[in-house]
Amino acid sequence: MPQTGYWPQYYTTTATTTNYIPANQIWYPQNTTTCTGTQIIWQNWNATTTSTYVTQNTYADQAWIQWNQTSIYSPRIQTAEEIERYRAENERRMHQRQAARAKARLLLGEFLDDGQKAELEHHGRFHVTGSKGRRYCIRAEGQSGNVDLLKPDGSLQARLCCHPGGALPEGDAWLMQMIEIRHDEDHLLRTANVHRGRLPALV
Amino acid sequence: MTTLVAEANRVEESEGLVMVILDQTGDTKHIWDRNSEAEVEEARSLFDRMTKRGMVAWSVTRKGDKDQRITAFDPQAEKIIFAPALQGG
Numbered sequence: 001m002p003q004t005g006y007w008p009q010y011y012t013t014t015a016t017t018t019n020y021i022p023a024n025q026i027w028y029p030q031n032t033t034t035c036t037g038t039q040i041i042w043q044n045w046n047a048t049t050t051s052t053y054v055t056q057n058t059y060a061d062q063a064w065i066q067w068n069q070t071s072i073y074s075p076r077i078q079t080a081e082e083i084e085r086y087r088a089e090n091e092r093r094m095h096q097r098q099a100a101r102a103k104a105r106l107l108l109g110e111f112l113d114d115g116q117k118a119e120l121e122h123h124g125r126f127h128v129t130g131s132k133g134r135r136y137c138i139r140a141e142g143q144s145g146n147v148d149l150l151k152p153d154g155s156l157q158a159r160l161c162c163h164p165g166g167a168l169p170e171g172d173a174w175l176m177q178m179i180e181i182r183h184d185e186d187h188l189l190r191t192a193n194v195h196r197g198r199l200p201a202l203v
Numbered sequence: 204m205t206t207l208v209a210e211a212n213r214v215e216e217s218e219g220l221v222m223v224i225l226d227q228t229g230d231t232k233h234i235w236d237r238n239s240e241a242e243v244e245e246a247r248s249l250f251d252r253m254t255k256r257g258m259v260a261w262s263v264t265r266k267g268d269k270d271q272r273i274t275a276f277d278p279q280a281e282k283i284i285f286a287p288a289l290q291g292g
Contacts, residue, residue, distance in 0.1 A: 096228070099228070099229070100227060100228050100229040101229070102229070103228065103229025103230060104225075104229045104230070106229075107223065107229065107230055111263070143292075144292040145292065161291060161292035162289050162290070162291055162292065163289065163290070163292055164225070164286050164287040164288065164289055164290070165287040165288065165290050166225070166226070166227070166286075166287035167227055168225050168226070168227065168286070168287070169227070169229055171229075172225045172229065172230065172286070175225075175284075176225070176284075176286045176289065177289075179261055179263060179270055179284070180289055182270050183261070183270040183271065183272060184272075188289065191289050191290065191291050192291050192292075193291040193292055
């Protein structure tokens with residue numbers, strides 16, 4: 001830790017020297033002078049002292065200058081050309097997102113049977129049977145906390161949050177949730193965070 | 204190997220096998236012909252690159268009767284989907 005406002009001592013093999021460090025400056029004990037003769041010690045000491053002092057003064061001055069600088073909030077005013085450019089860029093990104101969503105829904109559609117497609121279209125959800133026979137409902141409401149584990153009577157047992165990383169479009173996330181449920185539902189249950197209800201005992 | 208960015212119906216019509224890499228654009232599809240040694244090797248190379256990137260590979264069917272997670276390239280797999288690993292949210 002740097003120390004300030006005191007008199008540190010420099011120890012060498014042949015001499016001990018002292019230098020005052022003002023309270024508003026920082027001294028880093030980084031230089032150790034080891035010499036064989038007193039004359040060389042003093043030459044080193046003078047050189048070190050001078051350069052260190054100048055450096056510390058420079059830092060102190062800069063800190064003082066920065067301290068006195070006032071920061072006035074003055075947001076830059078955008079030109080009409082810039083506003084138009086941002087608007088066009090936002091529109092382009094919106095179209096990209098819409099295209100990505102549509103593409104993901106198309107891929108998801110390849111894996112849904114007719115019943116699931118109808119469910120998704122009319123009710124905004126579809127049901128999936130897991131690898132161990134449990135029933136799940138994937139709700140088309142984002143990709144976080146949208147998987148419901150159902151009891152045999154169809155009521156909610158647990159609301160789960162488990163989705164792929166990478167900011168995929170929702171359709172892709174639902175597809176991967178479905179595949180994981182079909183392939184290894186226990187893995188999904190172990191990975192998911194439970195938002196509501198309780199998980200069944202996993203073997 | 205042909206790289207397609209869209210049109211899943213074109214993929215369905217194709218004679219080849221397909222790798223689907225899920226990404227922010229929805230997905231990117233790579234089709235290869237199992238009868239072409241060069242294309243199979245290129246597909247194998249792509250598979251290795253994707254798994255090294257941490258993507259999880261699934262060999263899947265529409266019905267879900269053959270879904271399986273794979274760690275090595277299977278040139279006979281009809282459809283391989285790459286996706287980032289699931290994580291709790």
